[in-house]
Amino acid sequence: MSYPSNVKVVKLPCTGRVDVLLILRAFESGVDGVYVAGCMEGECHFLRGNLRARRRVEYVKGLLEEVGLGGGRVEMFNMSASQGQRFAQFAREMTERIRLLGPSPARK
Amino acid sequence: MKTNSRVEKILAGGGFVVTSECGPPRGADPEVVRKKGELLRGVVDAVNVTDNQTAVVRMSSLSACAILKGMGLEPILQMVCRDRNRIALQSDILGAAALGINNVLCLSGDHQKFGDHPQGKNVYDIDSIQLIQTVCRMRDEGKFLGGEEIKGKPLMFVGAAENPFADPFEIRAARLGKKMRAGCEFIQTQCIYNMERFSRWMEMVCDRGFHEKCAVLAGVTPFKTAGMANYMKKNVPGMDVPDEMIERMKGVPKEKQAEEGIKICVEQIQQLREIPGVRGIHIMAIEWEAKVAEIVKAAGLLPRPEIE
């Protein structure tokens, strides 16, 4: 499967490991957008990790609005591990969204 | 007689009391109060004056009572605990007595969030039951809350409000008992539409013998429109409006709804008079004071007794 080369993948054992600061620090390091790809709701191997991740992603959207980067730069998508095509599709969607938003104003 | 109150005199003589309400204006014009007073002259035995009701700033109850007293009417001073501490409350009791006001209704008061100054601090230094105790002590023992002697005891007839339909239902009779033990002499209830439920509450009250020490005046409010009936059912906490009543209001064309509302109110008064322990009626016709005379007359409660 192919997905845009501007997407850097960071592997985690479960999206429940994603925390607010991790996402903010990613933006500090100069990325234009972050998305969290987690299991389908109800299918989390660790039961509720992906639900926690969603709540944190929603919280970060608010923080990004506060600082003026825009909440659209972060997103959460759900898919099952076997859905390679879905992964690629979200990668394309997010890339397109970020292209429209432009580079992160904190990337200087 | 403990006081010069007309309400006390009628109750002591075994009579049926009729009271109503007057909301002071959101301004300094005394004419508004006088006009409302005139509408109630000879129609009711005493007039409640609300105290910054719903936490909305209005002319003070004490001053509006003084205006009504000056017209020869019998006012009932409502005092809420929300806005004044024990110093101010006792001070106003002395002032009321000095102005010839004979009755006081002790209330907690709606939370200020409902009013026009939700940002204000609230006081609630003492609660309504403690206020009842305080006024009774001032009158009977001639002592302030702090224990010091009063020179010139305020002779006030003490009342309170009770909502038979508020939660928790099971302690409402016990709460009335507390008010009574605190010294409360009369109660005005929230407006009643559910006769059956109110009868049950009165049974509880009579079972405990409360009705002998504390006169229950049942509250009624006439519906102006079907919309009002519906609003009260849906949006006012602690209000129990049976569906049949709403249907009855809806079943009449718009121009006839006010008339139907008055009819229902009169019927309710007649039903309430039959319930043991009910010693009077408190008519709350908010911004519709003009109709009180009509209601009282239709209910067969005129003329009001002549009292010294």
Add this chain to the structure above:
Amino acid sequence: MIVGNRKDFKEILEKLGPRRRVLLLGCNECVTVCGVGGEREVGVLASELRLYWKKEGETFEVREHTLERQCDYEYIDQIRGFADEYDVILSMACGAGVQYVAEAYKTKLVLPAVNTTFLGVTIEQGVWSERCQGCGSCILDMTAGVCPIARCSKSLLNGPCGGSSGGKCEIDNETDCAWQLIVDRLKESDQMERYEEILPVKDWRTGREGGPRKRVREDLKL
């Protein structure tokens, strides 16, 4: 624990004004437990500030430092060595902590990042609720362990008022009616006779009404 809410980002920026070198002080106690000013929240606010100023194209430096607590001098003293390198100390502690830092660093501008609200408990992770108002004369034995001063919107000692509905307070349907809780608890613990007692007026002198308070234990002084 003491609970608070972080101030709005905009408000914090306004208070910082033209200052660009900030010492951001967290506290490891109450504000950590209620997720408003601990090490993690210091990290988040610092990151937000850096992102904001990067976006604005201005240089900005924030040092993140979390103290064990800010209500004891020994801990506040730990930053004495580097406090002067910064234009402002922005504290995420409760009001007591912020004031104590300001007292210890009189020449520095010390700003609050948190609005301290109440004394409360953890209902579940992420939810904290008010329980105590510090009135100074506890009557919890008389009300089956539910405080009417802190939990009744009108602080009634002989409640409920007529606005109690469905176990909720008239002010909104999320707030429990304290007196419903008290009555339920009295029933459950077989103490219903207590409800018949008329609780006397409160002596507010032991509370904040009597003036700012102090506590001394001579035997603990060195």
